Amino acid sequence: MQPLCHGHERSYLLQFKxxxxxxxxxxxxFDPSAYPKVASWTSEGNNSDCCSWDGVECDEFTGHVIGLDLNSSYLYGSINSSNSLFNLVHLQRLNLADNHFNQSQIPSTVSNxxxxxxxxxSYSSFSSQIPLEFSPLFQxxxxxxxxxxxxIKxxxxxxxxxxxxxxxxxxxxxVNIISIVPNILANLSSLRSLRLHDCxxxxxxxxxxxxxxNLRVLDVQFNAGVTGYLPDFQRSSPLEEMILAHTSFSSxxxxxxxxxxxxxxxxxRRCNFSGFLPTSLGNLTRLNFLHLSFNTFQGHIPSSLGNLMHLKILDLSYNTFKGDIPSSFGNLIQLSSLNLAQNELTGKIPFELxxxxxxxxxxxxQNFINGQIPFRLMNLTKxxxxxxxxxxxxxxxxxxIFNLExxxxxxxxxxxxxxxxxFDKFGKLKKLTSLHLSDCGVSLIISETTANTTLxxxxxxxxxxxxxxxxxxxxASQDELVWLDLGTNNIHGQVPEWFWNMKLICNMxxxxxxxxxxxxLSGSLPQCLHNFGDSLLILDLRRNTIEGSIPQTWTNGSKLLMISFSQNKFQGRLPRSLAKCIMLKALDFSNNQFKDTFPSWLGTLQNLKILILRSNKFHGPIRTHEEKYEFPSLQIFDLSYNSFTGSLPLKFFQYSNSSRFDHANHLTYIEVTSSFILQNNFLNLEWGFDYSFAIIMTNKGVVTIYMKVQELFTALDFSSNRFVGDIPESIGNLNLKGLRLLNISNxxxxxxIPQxxxxxxDLESLDLSQNKxxxxxxxxxxxxxxxxxxxxxxxxxxGPIPQGKQFNTFPSNSFEGNLGLCGSPLTKKCKNYEVSLPSPSTPEESQDSGSPFQFGWKIVLIGYEFGLVVGVTIGHIVSARNPDLLMKTFG
Structure with a gap:
C-alpha cells in the first residue's frame, strides 16, 4: 500500500500553488490540451493526499514527492529563490514547461x-542569466x-x-550564448540529444x-557564425537526426x-556545402527528410536517391544541379513534397513522377526543363x-490539369x-487560391458569362x-486578394469605375x-485612393497616362512601403498627408507634371531610402531645418530636371544614419517582402514575395533603368536644376559612406572642385559638367x-589634368569646354604647369568593383518587373525569349 504524502511536502506544494x-x-x-493541473490541489476532504494530486509523483516506499509534472498548466506569475518549490529536496523530475513565469530569473536555489x-x-518566460548553481546538479x-x-555569459x-x-x-x-561551441561537449559520452538551435x-x-x-540527435541550426565540416563516419554511429541548417558548415x-x-x-539547407552528392546517400534507407537547398552542390542528381523508399520530404532547390531529373524518383512512393527548383536541370519531366x-x-x-507537362502527372490527385x-x-x-481538385x-x-x-475552367478547382500565368505563352479566354460565374x-x-x-x-467578385499583378499588358483607356468602387480595391x-x-491606362485616380493602407504594401501605377492630381488625403497609420507614380501625367501638388505613411521605404514621382515646392515634410519618414522627383516642375529653394531626424535613412535622392534654386541640399546627410552601411550585406537589396499563408494539409505554409524597387537614373552619362538596388548603395543626382554657389569642402565629411553616384551637372x-x-x-560616377x-x-x-x-x-x-590610374581611361570629351585645361587626353600640352605624376601605388585594385547597381530580376515564387520581382534571377530568361522586351517596355 502506497504511503500518504508527507504533511510538510503537501504544505510546500500548496504554497507553490x-x-x-x-x-x-x-x-x-501553446498546447491546445493545456489545463490547470493545480486547480484540484486541496488539503481538505478525500483529496488531501498530495501523492494523488494531478501532476505529482511520490516514491512508492517513502512517500516523498519525487516528480512534479506541471507543463501547460496556465501558471502565471514570478518565481523567486524563496519559493517553497525548492524545499522539495527529494525531487528527481521537474517539468514546468509551457507556463508564464513573467520574465523571472531562474532562482539560484534550484541547487537545493x-x-x-x-x-x-522550456517555453516558460524565464529571462536573464542562467545561474551558476546549475553546475552542481551532478545527477x-x-x-x-x-x-x-x-x-549564458x-x-x-x-x-x-x-x-x-x-x-x-x-x-x-x-538561449543567447554568443560563444564558441566548447570542446567539452565532445566529452559527454552519455549524450543522446544535443539541441543548440539559434544560440x-x-x-x-x-x-x-x-x-x-550515443548521439542520436544533433541540432545546431540557425547559428550562422558556426563553421565546420563533416568527418568520416563509422558504421557504428547511432546518429538519427543531423540538423545543420542556416550555419556556415562547408566543404x-x-x-x-x-x-x-x-x-x-x-x-x-542554407549552408556552404559544395561538390557532388555522393551516391552513398542512397544507402540511407531510413531517411524520411532530406533538405539540401541553398548550397552550391553541382553535377547530376544521383539516381541512387531513388532507393530512399521512406522519404517524405526531398528538397534540393537553389543549387546548380544539371542534367535530367532521375526517373528513379518514381520509386519514392511515400514522398509528399519534391522541390528541385532553381537549378540547371534539363530534359523532360519524367512520367515516372x-x-x-x-x-x-x-x-x-526556374530550371531549363522542356517538353510537355506529362499527361499522367494529372494522376497526382493529392x-x-x-x-x-x-x-x-x-x-x-x-x-x-483541371481534374486536380x-x-x-x-x-x-x-x-x-x-x-x-x-478561364471558366479554373472554376472547377474550388481550392485554388493562387494562379500565376504571366508570360506563359497562352491566351486567356474570358467569356461574357464569367463575371456572373460563382468563382x-x-x-x-x-x-x-x-x-x-x-x-x-x-x-468584380474577388474581394480577398492579397496580390494582383496586371502589369505590362495592353489594357487601355480609363480604369473602369467598377474596379475602383468594388470592395476589391480601395477598402479591401x-x-x-x-x-x-x-x-x-488613362483618366484620373478616384478619391477613395486615400483609403488604401490597412494592408497595402506596394502600389505601382508607373508608365501609364493617368492624369489629374493625387488625392490630397491619405490614411493615417498606413503600411505602405513602396509607391511608384512615375511616367504618367499627374499634375498639381503632392499630398502632404503622405507624411502619415510612416513605413514608406521608396517614393517615385518622376516624369510627371507635378508643380510644387520641395516636400520637406517627408523628412520625418524614418525609413525612407529612395526619393525620386526627377523630371517634373518642382521649383524654389530646398529649405532644411536643424532637426536631426530629417531624411535620416535617405540614400537614393534624385532631384534632376526640375527648377530647384539656392544652394545644394547637402544638409540632409549631415545627420543621416551612416550605420546602415556598416553591416550591410552586399548581396541584399532594397525590397519589400509580401507574404500570405497557404493552408496546406496539416501545415500552414507562408509564401513570400520579395519586391525590389526599379528606378531610372542617369549613371555614367546614360539614362538607365535598374530593376534592383543594393542596400548599401547611395546615389545623389541634383543635375539640371538652378543650384548656385560653391560645392562646399565639407561635402567629404558627410555621412555618405556608400556614395557611388554623384551628379550635380547642368x-x-x-x-x-573640393579635394x-x-x-x-566607393565613387563610380562623378559628373560636374555644365557649371561655372x-x-x-x-x-x-x-x-x-x-x-x-x-x-x-x-x-x-x-591647369593639368591628373594622370594615372582611372584618369588614363577617361575620353577627351570628359574635359572639353575648359579652355584652361591641358594634358592628356586633350591635345593641348601643359607649358606653364608641372604635370603631376601618378600618386604612390595603392593595394591591388579589385578586378570587379561590385557595383550595387545590378540589372536583373529576382523572384522567390514568380518574377516580373517593378519591384514586383519575386525570387530567382530571370533577367537572362526573359531577354533570351524576348530580346526586344526592354525596348518595347521602356522605350
Whole structure:
C-alpha cells in the first residue's frame, strides 16, 4: 500500500500553488490540451493526499514527492529563490514547461534540488542569466531550458556543463550564448540529444561531437557564425537526426555519410556545402527528410536517391544541379513534397513522377526543363502546389490539369506554352487560391458569362505580360486578394469605375500588392485612393497616362512601403498627408507634371531610402531645418530636371544614419517582402514575395533603368536644376559612406572642385559638367580607384589634368569646354604647369568593383518587373525569349 504524502511536502506544494495566478488563456500556453493541473490541489476532504494530486509523483516506499509534472498548466506569475518549490529536496523530475513565469530569473536555489535527473523549463518566460548553481546538479540526465529569454555569459557554456557528465539530453535552443561551441561537449559520452538551435554560436564546430558514441540527435541550426565540416563516419554511429541548417558548415559531403544507416533526417539547407552528392546517400534507407537547398552542390542528381523508399520530404532547390531529373524518383512512393527548383536541370519531366500518389507539393520552377507537362502527372490527385514557372515547357497545357481538385497554388508563368485557356475552367478547382500565368505563352479566354460565374476567392493573381486588353470582369467578385499583378499588358483607356468602387480595391482589408504598371491606362485616380493602407504594401501605377492630381488625403497609420507614380501625367501638388505613411521605404514621382515646392515634410519618414522627383516642375529653394531626424535613412535622392534654386541640399546627410552601411550585406537589396499563408494539409505554409524597387537614373552619362538596388548603395543626382554657389569642402565629411553616384551637372555652381571628394572611396560616377567651376582638378582624385565615369566638361577649369590610374581611361570629351585645361587626353600640352605624376601605388585594385547597381530580376515564387520581382534571377530568361522586351517596355 502506497504511503500518504508527507504533511510538510503537501504544505510546500500548496504554497507553490498559491504563489501563482491561473490564467486560462491561449496566450499563456501553446498546447491546445493545456489545463490547470493545480486547480484540484486541496488539503481538505478525500483529496488531501498530495501523492494523488494531478501532476505529482511520490516514491512508492517513502512517500516523498519525487516528480512534479506541471507543463501547460496556465501558471502565471514570478518565481523567486524563496519559493517553497525548492524545499522539495527529494525531487528527481521537474517539468514546468509551457507556463508564464513573467520574465523571472531562474532562482539560484534550484541547487537545493540536488537529486534532479530531469528538468524542463522550456517555453516558460524565464529571462536573464542562467545561474551558476546549475553546475552542481551532478545527477542531471535531461536539461531543457529552450524557448526562453535566457543567456549564458558567466559561467560560460563549457563551465555550465563540465560537471553534468551524465547528461543524455541537452536543449538550450534560443538561449543567447554568443560563444564558441566548447570542446567539452565532445566529452559527454552519455549524450543522446544535443539541441543548440539559434544560440548565436560561432567558431569552428568540434568535430568530436559527431563521433559521440550515443548521439542520436544533433541540432545546431540557425547559428550562422558556426563553421565546420563533416568527418568520416563509422558504421557504428547511432546518429538519427543531423540538423545543420542556416550555419556556415562547408566543404563536400563525405562518401562515408552512407555509413549512417540510422539517419532519418538530414537538414543542411542554407549552408556552404559544395561538390557532388555522393551516391552513398542512397544507402540511407531510413531517411524520411532530406533538405539540401541553398548550397552550391553541382553535377547530376544521383539516381541512387531513388532507393530512399521512406522519404517524405526531398528538397534540393537553389543549387546548380544539371542534367535530367532521375526517373528513379518514381520509386519514392511515400514522398509528399519534391522541390528541385532553381537549378540547371534539363530534359523532360519524367512520367515516372506520376507514381508519387502521395505527393502534395511539386516545385520545379526556374530550371531549363522542356517538353510537355506529362499527361499522367494529372494522376497526382493529392497535389495542392504545382509550381513550374520559369522553364521551357511547350505545347498546350493539358486540360486534365483541371481534374486536380485539391490544387491550391498553380504557377505556369514564364514558359513557352501555346493555345488558349478558358478561364471558366479554373472554376472547377474550388481550392485554388493562387494562379500565376504571366508570360506563359497562352491566351486567356474570358467569356461574357464569367463575371456572373460563382468563382472561388483568389488570394494571388498574376497576369503580367499576358496580352490583356481590358480589365477582367471576374475581378468584380474577388474581394480577398492579397496580390494582383496586371502589369505590362495592353489594357487601355480609363480604369473602369467598377474596379475602383468594388470592395476589391480601395477598402479591401487583405490587398498587399497592386500592380497596374506599364499599360495604357488613362483618366484620373478616384478619391477613395486615400483609403488604401490597412494592408497595402506596394502600389505601382508607373508608365501609364493617368492624369489629374493625387488625392490630397491619405490614411493615417498606413503600411505602405513602396509607391511608384512615375511616367504618367499627374499634375498639381503632392499630398502632404503622405507624411502619415510612416513605413514608406521608396517614393517615385518622376516624369510627371507635378508643380510644387520641395516636400520637406517627408523628412520625418524614418525609413525612407529612395526619393525620386526627377523630371517634373518642382521649383524654389530646398529649405532644411536643424532637426536631426530629417531624411535620416535617405540614400537614393534624385532631384534632376526640375527648377530647384539656392544652394545644394547637402544638409540632409549631415545627420543621416551612416550605420546602415556598416553591416550591410552586399548581396541584399532594397525590397519589400509580401507574404500570405497557404493552408496546406496539416501545415500552414507562408509564401513570400520579395519586391525590389526599379528606378531610372542617369549613371555614367546614360539614362538607365535598374530593376534592383543594393542596400548599401547611395546615389545623389541634383543635375539640371538652378543650384548656385560653391560645392562646399565639407561635402567629404558627410555621412555618405556608400556614395557611388554623384551628379550635380547642368547647374550654376561656382568655386573649386573640393579635394574632400577623395573621401568617397566607393565613387563610380562623378559628373560636374555644365557649371561655372574654376581652378584646377584636384590631383588626389586619381586615388578614386573605382571611378569609371568622370565629366567636368563645359566649366572654367584650368591647369593639368591628373594622370594615372582611372584618369588614363577617361575620353577627351570628359574635359572639353575648359579652355584652361591641358594634358592628356586633350591635345593641348601643359607649358606653364608641372604635370603631376601618378600618386604612390595603392593595394591591388579589385578586378570587379561590385557595383550595387545590378540589372536583373529576382523572384522567390514568380518574377516580373517593378519591384514586383519575386525570387530567382530571370533577367537572362526573359531577354533570351524576348530580346526586344526592354525596348518595347521602356522605350
Amino acid at each position: 498559491e504563489s501563482f495566478v491561473i490564467i486560462n488563456k491561449k496566450s499563456i500556453s 534540488l540536488s537529486k534532479l535527473t530531469y528538468l524542463n523549463l 542531471m540526465s535531461s536539461l531543457d531550458l529552450s524557448l526562453n529569454s535566457l543567456e 558567466k559561467p560560460s557554456l563549457g563551465h555550465l556543463v563540465e560537471n553534468l557528465t551524465r547528461l543524455e539530453k541537452l536543449d538550450l535552443s534560443w 548565436k554560436l560561432h567558431g569552428e564546430f568540434p568535430v568530436g561531437i559527431f563521433k559521440l558514441p 563536400k559531403l563525405p562518401a562515408s555519410i552512407g555509413n549512417l544507416g540510422s539517419l532519418t533526417k538530414i537538414d543542411m 506520376a507514381n508519387l500518389t502521395q505527393l502534395t507539393d511539386l516545385y520545379l520552377y 497535389l495542392s502546389v504545382l509550381h513550374l514557372a520559369g522553364n521551357r515547357l511547350a505545347d498546350q497545357i493539358p486540360s486534365s 485539391n490544387l491550391e497554388f498553380l504557377d505556369l508563368s514564364l514558359n513557352n506554352f501555346t493555345g488558349k485557356l478558358e 472561388q476567392k483568389f488570394q494571388n493573381l498574376g497576369f503580367y505580360l499576358f496580352n490583356l486588353s481590358e480589365f477582367p470582369d471576374f475581378l 482589408s487583405s490587398l498587399q500588392v497592386l500592380d497596374l504598371s506599364i499599360n495604357n 547647374n550654376i555652381l561656382t568655386g573649386h 574632400s571628394l577623395i573621401n568617397f572611396v 567651376l574654376f581652378g584646377e582638378i584636384p590631383q588626389n582624385l586619381t586615388q578614386l580607384t573605382f571611378l569609371a565615369f568622370f565629366n567636368v566638361s563645359n566649366n572654367h577649369l584650368m
